[in-house]
Amino acid sequence: MSESLQSTSESETMPNATVLIVDDEKPITDAYAQWLEDDYTVRTAYSGSEALEKLDESVDVVLLDRRMPDLSGEILELGFDAYLEKPVSEATELHETVETLLRRTTYDSQIQRFLSLANKKAALETKKNAEELEANEEYAELTEELATLRQQLSDTATGMDDEDLRAEFYDPDNPGE
Amino acid sequence: MGATPRFRQPMDIIAPLSEQLTRWNGNGNKTLVSVQTLTILLEYVDFDTAFRYLHILTHRVQAADAIGFYHMDPDIHDEETVNTLKTLFDAVVVVSDDGQEWSVTETYGDRTITSDHVQSHDTDVSPPESEGGLINSIRDSLTGVFPGSGEPEFTVASSETGESDATSGNSTTSGDDGATPSSSVEDFPEDAMLTDEDRIRELLTQYGGRMKQADVTEETDWSKSTVSRKLSKMEDKGLITRVQVGRGNLVFLSGYEPETAKSPFEQEQETD
Numbered sequence: 361m362s363e364s365l366q367s368t369s370e371s372e373t374m375p376n377a378t379v380l381i382v383d384d385e386k387p388i389t390d391a392y393a394q395w396l397e398d399d400y401t402v403r404t405a406y407s408g409s410e411a412l413e414k415l416d417e418s419v420d421v422v423l424l425d426r427r428m429p430d431l432s433g434e435i436l437e438l439g440f441d442a443y444l445e446k447p448v449s450e451a452t453e454l455h456e457t458v459e460t461l462l463r464r465t466t467y468d469s470q471i472q473r474f475l476s477l478a479n480k481k482a483a484l485e486t487k488k489n490a491e492e493l494e495a496n497e498e499y500a501e502l503t504e505e506l507a508t509l510r511q512q513l514s515d516t517a518t519g520m521d522d523e524d525l526r527a528e529f530y531d532p533d534n535p536g537e
Numbered sequence: 538m539g540a541t542p543r544f545r546q547p548m549d550i551i552a553p554l555s556e557q558l559t560r561w562n563g564n565g566n567k568t569l570v571s572v573q574t575l576t577i578l579l580e581y582v583d584f585d586t587a588f589r590y591l592h593i594l595t596h597r598v599q600a601a602d603a604i605g606f607y608h609m610d611p612d613i614h615d616e617e618t619v620n621t622l623k624t625l626f627d628a629v630v631v632v633s634d635d636g637q638e639w640s641v642t643e644t645y646g647d648r649t650i651t652s653d654h655v656q657s658h659d660t661d662v663s664p665p666e667s668e669g670g671l672i673n674s675i676r677d678s679l680t681g682v683f684p685g686s687g688e689p690e691f692t693v694a695s696s697e698t699g700e701s702d703a704t705s706g707n708s709t710t711s712g713d714d715g716a717t718p719s720s721s722v723e724d725f726p727e728d729a730m731l732t733d734e735d736r737i738r739e740l741l742t743q744y745g746g747r748m749k750q751a752d753v754t755e756e757t758d759w760s761k762s763t764v765s766r767k768l769s770k771m772e773d774k775g776l777i778t779r780v781q782v783g784r785g786n787l788v789f790l791s792g793y794e795p796e797t798a799k800s801p802f803e804q805e806q807e808t809d
Binding site for chain 1: 546547585588589600619620622625
């Protein structure tokens with residue numbers, strides 16, 4: 361058991377990822393923190409208000425106990441795409457959960473960036489003719505970055521299973537039919 | 538029941554497709570996936586979702602070592618939309634209205650090749666081997682996918698197979714391999730992919746937004762009464778409009794009706 365934990369030296373998906381663990385049951389929070397602290401930067405919070413204090417843009421994943429008594433609506437509105445529905449009893453399981461969430465986060469930001477670059481490139485193509493594009497430095501850079509990003513996206517998506525991808529398309533305003 | 542047409546979650550379509558493609562992977566045939574039109578997708582979901590959907594779809598097609606063709610009519614969509622979508626694909630094929638001329642342009646490379654060059658006997662302009670392979674693969678596929686290739690102009694984007702994959706890929710549609718590539722197409726659980734209504738919508742789109750009801754019957758191999766029943770349902774939902782012309786009906790996809798017909802879409806918004 362502990363062996364498999366040791367074999368995971370660092371997050372494969374995102375180096376230096378920061379995880380915020382929120383649970384009002386202190387022993388659980390602390391156990392999770394211990395399981396994760398070798399591989400991630402870990403923050404803990406024992407209440408909803410504390411969670412809000414410790415939450416900033418450097419946090420990549422939040423492990424949140426949704427049944428916490430003082431959980432404010434504010435934190436729920438942040439739109440996390442996964443909660444720990446049941447207590448996790450093994451370090452490896454928790455690692456997998458965190459990695460899954462990191463992959464989703466990574467995919468999310470990569471595809472957003474990809475789409476925004478694709479939009480820019482398309483706008484240039486619409487405005488300029490082939491010769492102008494040829495001479496346009498920004499266009500060359502866009503194309504190059506898109507090609508790189510496309511490969512990265514493909515790598516990220518390879519690690520995502522159907523459930524992960526389903527979450528990608530989850531629309532809180534329209535949760536299923 | 539919402540006012541918008543029923544849209545299944547993207548993964549309801551991608552997951553079974555992906556599973557089937559993976560099953561076929563390595564069976565000695567090159568699997569070819571043809572998405573007959575991107576128009577309907579773009580019409581019913583926001584662009585952001587459509588873009589992600591297509592990314593995952595192309596990714597899964599690639600992961601299963603298949604080749605994908607995604608078709609759209611550039612006259613329906615603005616240039617910027619087409620250009621943005623291009624970034625998801627390896628190459629863009631533009632086919633002329635009569636289907637006689639076409640060009641293939643790499644999205645992430647400099648190579649462009651046109652039908653002129655391939656037909657030319659001048660060795661100087663003959664494409665390098667690898668390009669010829671890609672081109673031939675695409676052309677073979679096109680011929681197979683569109684039996685009546687005199688159809689309107691299509692922009693065809695080949696999905697992200699690595700170029701080398703595409704070149705080695707003997708298209709499943711050629712069918713002279715001794716194997717039975719065509720059975721792959723028939724074997725596919727089409728129900729998992731397309732509802733009958735989706736199919737009718739696609740047909741209508743292929744026909745430019747309108748077609749004779751009799752043609753629907755012919756294209757689908759459904760009985761006249763089945764077609765009539767399905768169309769009537771779709772008309773109730775505001776997806777299509779039917780207009781009696783002579784002894785038959787003309788079917789219009791919502792948004793393609795002649796000026797005089799009331800927009801069924803608006804009607805639907807009010808009533809549903």
